[in-house]
Amino acid sequence: MHAPNGLRFDANLKWLFTEVPFEERFDAASAAGFTAVEYADPYPYPAARLRRRLTDAGLHQVLINAPVGEPGSPERAGAACLPGRTDRFRSDLQRGLDYAVELGCDVLHVLGGIRPDGISHDRAFATFVTNLAWAVDQARDTGICLVLEAQNSRDAPGYLLDTQARAAAVVEALGGNGIGLLLDLYHVQVQEGDLISALREQLPRIRHVQIADPPDRTEPGSGEIAWPRVFDTLLDASYQGWIGCEYRPADGTVNGLSWLAEQAAAPATAAEAAR
Numbered sequence: 487m488h489a490p491n492g493l494r495f496d497a498n499l500k501w502l503f504t505e506v507p508f509e510e511r512f513d514a515a516s517a518a519g520f521t522a523v524e525y526a527d528p529y530p531y532p533a534a535r536l537r538r539r540l541t542d543a544g545l546h547q548v549l550i551n552a553p554v555g556e557p558g559s560p561e562r563a564g565a566a567c568l569p570g571r572t573d574r575f576r577s578d579l580q581r582g583l584d585y586a587v588e589l590g591c592d593v594l595h596v597l598g599g600i601r602p603d604g605i606s607h608d609r610a611f612a613t614f615v616t617n618l619a620w621a622v623d624q625a626r627d628t629g630i631c632l633v634l635e636a637q638n639s640r641d642a643p644g645y646l647l648d649t650q651a652r653a654a655a656v657v658e659a660l661g662g663n664g665i666g667l668l669l670d671l672y673h674v675q676v677q678e679g680d681l682i683s684a685l686r687e688q689l690p691r692i693r694h695v696q697i698a699d700p701p702d703r704t705e706p707g708s709g710e711i712a713w714p715r716v717f718d719t720l721l722d723a724s725y726q727g728w729i730g731c732e733y734r735p736a737d738g739t740v741n742g743l744s745w746l747a748e749q750a751a752a753p754a755t756a757a758e759a760a761r
């Protein structure tokens with residue numbers, strides 16, 4: 487969906503349109519005007535079936551996550567930083583790439599993982615970088631870009647990538663080709679604040695953006711972020727990627743979409759601004 491300001495927003499089907507069962511959310515997103523979707527977990531469904539849902543609804547798949555383990559398991563946020571779990575990481579990553587190819591998806595989010603008790607940060611981080619170097623090689627011929635997201639420690643205690651600087655350090659260590667940042671503005675605001683500086687600093691590495699307004703992770707305009715300033719920063723930098731609506735609608739998905747007109751209004755023309 488193009489907002490009045492020209493930025494492109496996609497619907498996160500884990501968070502939006504939860505009024506209907508998952509497989510009905512494709513049509514619901516299309517009917518609400520979205521042209522693209524993302525969701526973390528396609529794996530309960532055969533990829534060919536999801537592909538049909540996308541095609542029937544006229545939607546593009548923007549992003550999925552690589553598989554993660556069961557809630558409560560050491561791999562619950564992925565195996566990428568777990569020493570001794572390389573085989574598991576590799577098979578999950580390959581499965582993620584297979585789904586991304588089948589869904590025509592451009593971007594695969596590889597989660598940072600939860601550092602296990604007794605493993606130093608340095609060891610977990612080195613394991614992560616080694617695994618990601620292999621993953622970038624695997625993805626190279628597919629054209630799929632891998633992305634890393636920093637998550638805030640309130641919602642994701644123990645998450646390896648807890649700041650933009652840590653996620654960016656991995657991108658830099660791997661040379662920045664075929665790998666970039668998923669910058670989730672909700673996590674940035676909760677963990678670090680200083681959003682516009684973070685955007686300006688990370689823009690060359692950003693391949694995907696996600697949005698939600700703290701403190702309740704609801705739609706833009708319902709919380710504490712100055713969204714028109716944030717969107718202007720992306721526009722000023724000619725950001726070309728998608729922006730995923732990864733928020734919990736405060737009062738129904740379709741009711742809540744009025745923020746697109748209010749918070750992502752068309753920039754005033756020079757003549758209007760001078761009046």
Ligand SMILES: O=C(O)C(=O)[C@@H](O)CO
Pocket residue numbers: 526551595597635637670673696732
């Ligand atoms: O929690 C988030 O933020 C995400 O983007 C999820 O995809 C992490 O699984």
Ligand SMILES: [Mg+2]
Pocket residue numbers: 635670696732
């Ligand atoms: Mg996110």
